[in-house]
Amino acid sequence: MTKEGFKSGFVAIIGRPNVGKSTLLNRIVGEKIAIMSNKAQTTRNKIQGIYTTDEAQVVFIDTPGVHKPQNSLGDYMVKSAFSALHEADAIWFVVDASKKRGAGDNFIINRLKEVTNTPIFLLVNKVDLLKKEDLFEVIQTYQEDAPEWTEIFPISATEGDNVPELLDTVIQDLDEGPQYFDADQLTDHPERFVISELIREKVLQLTQQEVPHSVAVVIDKIETGEDDIVHIQASIIVERPTQKNIVIGKQGKMIKQIGTRARKDIERLLGSRVFLETWVKVEERWRDRPQALQSLGYRKDDF
Secondary structure (H helix, E strand, O other), X not given: OOOOOOEEEEEEEXXXXXXXXXXXXXXXXXXXXXXXXXXXXXXXXXXXXXXXXXXXXXXXXXXXXXXXXXXXXXXXXXXXXXXXXXXXXXXXXXXXXXXXXXXXHHHHHHHHOOOOOOOEEEEEEOHHHOOXXXXXXXXXXXXXXXXXXXXXXXXXXXXXXXXXXXXXXXXHHOOEOOOOOOOOOOEOOOHHHHHHHHHHHHHHHHOOOOOHHHOEEEEEEEEEOOOOXXXXXXXXXXXXXHHHHXXXXXXXXXXXXXXXXXXXXXHHHHOOOEEEEXXXXXXXXHHXXXXXXXXXXXXXXXX
């Protein structure tokens, strides 16, 4: 039973690719639930991160980076990002302080102008990469031809600068409401999803530029053996045989490295020893085929 005075609500985090949305979410919840890499378009699904205190619970929706779609997967990602705006009690628009305001930012800003009766916070991220004297000018560029921001927060998701103050402010503005999730729950996604994302993260981090946008991961099997070791079988899906060769690597070195790194994160997630088996499969043009996208976990209604 929710105690009197308890506050709760949903916050959508939106922005261009690679502005630090997932890094911010992971810092807030204290665990890696959203994968991170230096490749754009890392996040493909809306990932709900849950932050709970004795006084409040905030459910954060980390959306895919908004970009110009090149295929059905891209369409899904952009629709997914904007649909979160209608589910939220507050919106955090994250921008990269180290880069100039661009067409992608303007595209999002124009959509944000259509939002009514929802607080919209401008988060100027990566201020640790900026000289203090340049910060005012960056903020000023995002005040021209833009919504009237509820609050403007210069932050560093990597270093944690101003993040506690940001959290306090958003909680203060929430209405009283129920505790939607258990206090120790960090995400609403099932373990299979988080495990598949941890494996995909390692592929993004380790492979060449040709592979990242063409990779998906499917968990084929999870079971705990009598030895209390969790046995996981996973398929890494790519679009071309050349990409398969890159992921496997010379004499299987790359796939072995991907598996080793992923296993360490999965063991941390599950709190158990893990035996991870991975295979690489070719599904030609899977990003352009709605049926293939559905089989990989993307909802039909979003195409």
